[in-house]
Amino acid sequence: MTSVFQSDENSGTPSSALTPAGLQTLRQLKQRRVAVGLLNGGTYLGLMVWLATILGAQGWSWIDVIMFLCFALAAPWSVLGFWNAVLGLWLLQGRKDAIALAAPHALTISKQEPLHKTTALLMTLRNEDPSRAFARLGIIKRSVDATGQGAQFGWFLLSDSDNPHVVAQEQAAFDQWQAQNAPDAARMIYRRRALNTGYKAGNVRDFCERWGQDYEFMLPLDADSLMSGETIVQMVRMAQDHPKIGILQSLVVGAPSRSAFARIFQFGMRHAMRPYTLGSAFWAGDCGPYWGHNALLRIAPFLAHCDVSKLADGKPILSHDQIEAVLMRRAGFEVRILPEECGSYEDNPPTLLEFTQRDTRWCQGNLQYLQLLNLPALEPMSRFQLLWAIAMFLGLPSFTLMIGLAAFKPFDGESLAQFPVQSALGFYLAFLLMYLSPKLAGFLDIALTSGGMARYGGGLRFTLGVGVEIIFAFLLGAISTFRTSLFMIGLLMGRSVTWNGQSRDAHSLPLAIAFAGLWPQLLFGVLINGLFLYWSAELFLWALPLTLGYLLAIPFAMLTADPKLGELMTRLHLCAVPEEINPPAEIASLSIQERSASL
Numbered sequence: 001m002t003s004v005f006q007s008d009e010n011s012g013t014p015s016s017a018l019t020p021a022g023l024q025t026l027r028q029l030k031q032r033r034v035a036v037g038l039l040n041g042g043t044y045l046g047l048m049v050w051l052a053t054i055l056g057a058q059g060w061s062w063i064d065v066i067m068f069l070c071f072a073l074a075a076p077w078s079v080l081g082f083w084n085a086v087l088g089l090w091l092l093q094g095r096k097d098a099i100a101l102a103a104p105h106a107l108t109i110s111k112q113e114p115l116h117k118t119t120a121l122l123m124t125l126r127n128e129d130p131s132r133a134f135a136r137l138g139i140i141k142r143s144v145d146a147t148g149q150g151a152q153f154g155w156f157l158l159s160d161s162d163n164p165h166v167v168a169q170e171q172a173a174f175d176q177w178q179a180q181n182a183p184d185a186a187r188m189i190y191r192r193r194a195l196n197t198g199y200k201a202g203n204v205r206d207f208c209e210r211w212g213q214d215y216e217f218m219l220p221l222d223a224d225s226l227m228s229g230e231t232i233v234q235m236v237r238m239a240q241d242h243p244k245i246g247i248l249q250s251l252v253v254g255a256p257s258r259s260a261f262a263r264i265f266q267f268g269m270r271h272a273m274r275p276y277t278l279g280s281a282f283w284a285g286d287c288g289p290y291w292g293h294n295a296l297l298r299i300a301p302f303l304a305h306c307d308v309s310k311l312a313d314g315k316p317i318l319s320h321d322q323i324e325a326v327l328m329r330r331a332g333f334e335v336r337i338l339p340e341e342c343g344s345y346e347d348n349p350p351t352l353l354e355f356t357q358r359d360t361r362w363c364q365g366n367l368q369y370l371q372l373l374n375l376p377a378l379e380p381m382s383r384f385q386l387l388w389a390i391a392m393f394l395g396l397p398s399f400t401l402m403i404g405l406a407a408f409k410p411f412d413g414e415s416l417a418q419f420p421v422q423s424a425l426g427f428y429l430a431f432l433l434m435y436l437s438p439k440l441a442g443f444l445d446i447a448l449t450s451g452g453m454a455r456y457g458g459g460l461r462f463t464l465g466v467g468v469e470i471i472f473a474f475l476l477g478a479i480s481t482f483r484t485s486l487f488m489i490g491l492l493m494g495r496s497v498t499w500n501g502q503s504r505d506a507h508s509l510p511l512a513i514a515f516a517g518l519w520p521q522l523l524f525g526v527l528i529n530g531l532f533l534y535w536s537a538e539l540f541l542w543a544l545p546l547t548l549g550y551l552l553a554i555p556f557a558m559l560t561a562d563p564k565l566g567e568l569m570t571r572l573h574l575c576a577v578p579e580e581i582n583p584p585a586e587i588a589s590l591s592i593q594e595r596s597a598s599l
Contacts, residue, residue: 047079058419063411063412067406067409074398081276087278087283088278103336115149118152120214133157136221143230147229154189198317200292209303228586247334251277253266254348255587259566261351267577271438281336288325290322302328305327306327306328320365326386327375330379351560352560366389401485403547406543455582464574469575483521506566518553525550
């Protein structure tokens with residue numbers, strides 16, 4: 001029997017026991033999943049027992065019971081994040097065959113192999129700034145053409161815009177872009193729907209029904225997407241060499257930004273995503289993630305098996321990507337991720353308010369999966385993925401409630417003198433470490449890699465960036481968790497998000513707007529921190545990592561949105577990503593265009 005920590009090469013397993021693309025044995029994936037399940041289950045159980053000894057030291061009050069139940073709902077996400085980070089760091093630093101173990105589909109591809117399958121690149125738009133979208137699409141096309149494989153690609157602008165001014169700009173920009181690429185004009189199409197039925201999922205399905213028969217693959221792009229031509233061509237090579245790969249997702253990272261908020265957020269997200277994604281790919285295998293963009297999809301099985309334009313209640317689905325992934329796997333096609341940074345970029349929200357708005361849309365979309373849990377014939381791993389997407393948000397109000405109840409804990413009549421302070425402090429620090437573990441694993445990976453910190457502007461800049469991002473993460477975590485918790489209460493009362501264009505460029509946030517969006521956090525913070533301070537100054541100080549964000553929500557939002565701070569951080573290369581220090585051709589071209597547009 002091959003070890004759970006080895007690749008599948010020469011395992012001697014019969015073909016009937018392989019994944020659909022023949023990339024790994026089902027037996028080995030099962031062993032990995034059982035091992036990860038045991039690690040997570042044991043850690044979770046240990047935390048729950050530890051917390052029970054703390055809360056039940058003097059008997060159980062109703063506050064103790066509710067706090068215990070809240071932690072039971074909130075903890076699994078952090079526990080799995082911890083073990084994914086540990087696995088990812090082990091693969092990054094302890095194994096030379098990390099890609100063989102986690103992404104065997106990426107091993108056998110020849111960079112010289114010509115493409116013999118056609119691909120449609122789709123950019124979906126909904127009242128976005130056309131100049132930004134076309135700048136990125138133009139760069140992608142030039143990069144693809146530079147590989148010598150451009151004839152194998154078609155280009156589609158799929159608009160759901162209903163703002164007449166934006167529609168006119170889209171049409172004019174497309175006409176100009178098509179004229180500049182006259183030899184390829186027949187492979188460049190602009191289509192606008194009068195109604196955005198089914199939102200983005202409906203937009204993409206409309207393309208498949210009208211033009212899908214002309215292409216083997218499609219590669220959806222958001223209005224902020226940017227990819228290198230070499231990455232796209234390599235992904236097509238992987239998919240055409242493995243006909244049973246239905247979705248191939250690239251690891252998307254944040255592009256250089258002049259917004260302070262986006263810079264700091266993507267600095268931490270990039271480092272967290274690298275070990276987390278590699279670790280999860282190790283055991284998720286053929287049931288990988290799909291994030292809705294910067295991914296290659298095989299059109300025929302997608303059209304035949306992945307229709308999620310409408311739910312059973314008649315409402316359109318907001319988070320279409322994960323359900324499309326599990327349906328693709330149910331159809332007998334693998335869903336794989338390329339878990340390495342490889343020239344696939346996106347823009348992150350430029351302000352806190354845009355960030356929380358995006359989070360609430362994801363929240364409502366993921367909770368819609370509750371209607372889909374009873375879908376028949378799903379792979380067990382796929383069903384777990386749906387449950388996990390739901391649990392990601394169900395734990396947030398539990399976490400917020402637990403913090404609130406902690407401030408009222410002294411009211412339950414128990415003796416503070418007999419409270420197990422040392423054990424509680426150890427539990428608190430252990431959970432904070434677990435909460436930060438994906439970021440810390442990513443930071444440690446860079447520090448341990450030769451030349452790693454130099455890619456981020458040197459050791460001093462990297463270390464300063466790490467410190468800034470950790471403080472940022474605690475503040476943002478409190479603010480966004482509370483915002484999403486309020487939104488979930490609103491969902492119970494019939495509230496819903498709307499689907500429209502997003503603000504993607506750096507801009508300031510006036511006090512009135514920040515106060516209107518964040519006063520509930522401030523009010524909650526004054527109450528909770530006031531209670532902690534009332535009971536004990538020491539308790540107040542220890543709670544600050546989790547509660548300071550409530551008090552500082554408004555100035556935090558305004559400061560991180562301030563263009564002056566963003567410009568200062570850009571000049572200092574603080575929280576810079578490698579593409580800012582040493583920009584590849586696509587990023588350099590985008591930077592030139594953005595500077596020209598700002599003049």
